Amino acid sequence: MSDLFASSALSVSELNRLAKNLLEDNLAGLWIAGEVSNLTRAASGHYYFSLKDSHAQVRCAMFKGTAQRFPALKEGDHIEVCGRIGIYEARGEFQITVSEVRLKGLGRLYEAYERLKAVLQGEGLFAAERKRPLPERPERIGVVTSLAAAALRDVVSTLKRRAPEIPVIVYPAAVQGADSAAQIARAVQTASERAECDVLIVCRGGGSIEDLWSFNEEPVARAIAACRIPVVSGVGHETDFTLADFAADVRAPTPTGAAELVSPNRAESLQSLRQAEGRLKETLRQRYYDASQKIDWLSRQIRHPRQKLDAQRVQAETLSRQLRYSLQTVCRFQRQNVARQSQLLRHLRPDTRQADAWLAQLQADLARGRRRIMADKAQLLEKQAGLLQAVSPQHILARGFSVVKNSRGQVIRDAALLKQGQKLHITFFEGEADVRVTGEQAQPDLFDFS
Numbered sequence: 537m538s539d540l541f542a543s544s545a546l547s548v549s550e551l552n553r554l555a556k557n558l559l560e561d562n563l564a565g566l567w568i569a570g571e572v573s574n575l576t577r578a579a580s581g582h583y584y585f586s587l588k589d590s591h592a593q594v595r596c597a598m599f600k601g602t603a604q605r606f607p608a609l610k611e612g613d614h615i616e617v618c619g620r621i622g623i624y625e626a627r628g629e630f631q632i633t634v635s636e637v638r639l640k641g642l643g644r645l646y647e648a649y650e651r652l653k654a655v656l657q658g659e660g661l662f663a664a665e666r667k668r669p670l671p672e673r674p675e676r677i678g679v680v681t682s683l684a685a686a687a688l689r690d691v692v693s694t695l696k697r698r699a700p701e702i703p704v705i706v707y708p709a710a711v712q713g714a715d716s717a718a719q720i721a722r723a724v725q726t727a728s729e730r731a732e733c734d735v736l737i738v739c740r741g742g743g744s745i746e747d748l749w750s751f752n753e754e755p756v757a758r759a760i761a762a763c764r765i766p767v768v769s770g771v772g773h774e775t776d777f778t779l780a781d782f783a784a785d786v787r788a789p790t791p792t793g794a795a796e797l798v799s800p801n802r803a804e805s806l807q808s809l810r811q812a813e814g815r816l817k818e819t820l821r822q823r824y825y826d827a828s829q830k831i832d833w834l835s836r837q838i839r840h841p842r843q844k845l846d847a848q849r850v851q852a853e854t855l856s857r858q859l860r861y862s863l864q865t866v867c868r869f870q871r872q873n874v875a876r877q878s879q880l881l882r883h884l885r886p887d888t889r890q891a892d893a894w895l896a897q898l899q900a901d902l903a904r905g906r907r908r909i910m911a912d913k914a915q916l917l918e919k920q921a922g923l924l925q926a927v928s929p930q931h932i933l934a935r936g937f938s939v940v941k942n943s944r945g946q947v948i949r950d951a952a953l954l955k956q957g958q959k960l961h962i963t964f965f966e967g968e969a970d971v972r973v974t975g976e977q978a979q980p981d982l983f984d985f986s
Contacts, residue, residue, distance in 0.1 A: 552625040559630075563621040568594070568632065572613040583609060587617060587632070595624075598634040606637045615639060639745070646745075649752050653779060656754070661761045662782040668766045670786060673800050674734035678765065680707045680723040687711075687741045687770070687791035694795035698802050705733050710750075711740035717753035724759040724767070735798045736763060738780055739770035739791035751778035760784050770794030933965035 546554070570587035577583055581600030586593045596617060598609075609615070618636040623629065639646055656662060677695060681688050688706065695704055707727050709719035720738070727736050738760060740748070750756065751771045760767050760783040769784035770791040781787040788794035925931060929939070940948040941961045948960065958973045 548628065549625065552623050552628050556622040556625060559622045560620060565618070566621065567616045567618045569614070569616045570594075572609055572611060572615060575609060575611050583634075585609065587615075595629055595631040596634050597631060598637070602635055602637075609637075613639075649779070652752070652754055652757075653782070656757055656761075656779065656783070661757065666761070667785045670766050670768065670798060671734045674702060674798060676703050676705055676733040677798055678705045678707060678727045678733035678736040680709055680720060680727065680736065680738045681740055681791075682711045683708045685711055685740055687739045690741075690790075690792045691737060691739060691770075691795040694792050695799050698796065699799040700802065702799060712743070712747050712750060716750040717756050720750060721753075721755040721759040724756070724763050728759075728763040728765055731764065733765060736765045736767045737770060737791070737794045737798060738767060738784065739788075739794055740772070741791065742773040742776065748772050748776055748778055751780040753779075756780055757783040768794045768797055930965065933963070936965075938965075939963040 568587060570589050570593070573586045573588050573593070575583065575585040581603060583596075583598040583603050585596050585598075587596050588594075596619075598617075598619075603609075616638050617632060617634045619632050619634040621632050624631050660666065679688065679691055681691070683706065692704060695702065705727075707723040709723040710716040711720065724736070724738065727733065738751075740751070742748075748771060751769075757779040760769070760780055766786070767784040768786045768788055769778070769781045770788040770793055771778050771780055772790075774789035786797060788797050933939070939962070941963070942948060943959050943961070945961075948954065954960075954973045956973055960971050960973065962969050962971060
């Protein structure tokens with residue numbers, strides 16, 4: 537065929553655009569599984585990596601907005617991605633622009649994990665205020681795990697090394713398999729009901745998420761949250777997180793870490809005891825030294841009783857001499873003072889003889905005046921008594937008169953004022969009498985001729 541009739545050639549840009557449209561139209565909505573390699577995180581927050589399997593690899597780009605919705609990717613992660621499959625036109629490179637990410641083969645498990653976690657968290661099973669502190673020195677330690685698990689050997693060897701004196705009680709349960717979650721929950725409930733230990737370790741070694749899934753089951757999480765004993769969860773490795781970790785009072789990164797958390801370090805305890813012993817010995821040594829110094833000082837202060845007695849005798853004699861001298865001085869001073877006062881009194885004593893004579897004359901004149909006044913007053917009193925006796929009512933009554941009064945004590949001066957039956961009171965010179973007025977005329981006296 538002649539070149540004149542050949543179709544025109546496509547440019548590279550047209551080819552890449554055509555391939556891009558073809559891929560985007562026919563490969564939409566696919567999930568691709570592989571291992572992360574050549575991971576780069578740009579300063580902008582975008583991720584660039586290769587997704588590979590044992591035979592091939594494909595370039596992937598995950599922009600910042602998408603990356604923020606998922607856990608950070610790590611080199612070697614086995615993931616499944618979904619996004620726009622096409623070609624980067626500028627370089628003609630086949631790539632996937634990632635919009636969704638999930639762990640390889642575990643999408644449904646992870647979704648179930650997140651749903652159950654949200655439900656339990658909403659009920660408050662993971663609340664910080666529910667967490668209890670671990671005992672500093674437990675008397676017994678309980679362990680929930682499989683008897684065949686390497687985690688049990690790690691826990692027991694750690695406890696034997698750190699605190700061999702603390703007994704360990706094992707509550708056996710399968711930690712992997714169909715019925716393992718129910719067995720773990722029953723073992724935790726048994727430990728809670730028996731209350732034989734002070735702290736409980738729930739543990740198993742590392743493994744895949746399928747191996748650890750028993751510790752993501754709802755019965756296990758609820759049993760741990762309801763346990764009356766403080767629970768330490770040591771499941772898997774440090775990067776593994778299960779619902780048992782959130783429900784427990786304390787999460788340990790590994791079973792060995794859990795054993796270290798619940799047990800006091802015997803070596804550290806012995807070291808603390810040795811340090812305390814050293815401090816005690818040093819304190820006792822210092823006190824002994826101080827006491828010996830004090831005893832030496834006191835021994836130097838001790839004197840024989842005779843020495844003290846002699847000193848007190850000398851002091852007593854000195855005080856006695858001082859007292860005698862003081863008394864003599866005071867007495868001499870007082871005698872001199874008395875002499876001066878006596879001499880001064882003699883000079884200041886007045887002459888009272890003339891005043892005494894004048895006072896005697898006044899006393900005599902006063903006595904004579906008092907006798908004269910008393911005589912005059914007595915004479916006047918006798919005269920007044922005579923006059924009083926002359927006008928005395930008793931003197932009048934003695935002559936035969938009487939005083940008539942009504943019941944109100946008023947003197948009756950007019951017989952016309954009397955009423956028949958009126959009660960009267962009559963006072964005589966000797967005695968008194970009550971009478972009543974009658975209507976009869978008084979009987980004339982036989983000797984009355986007037």
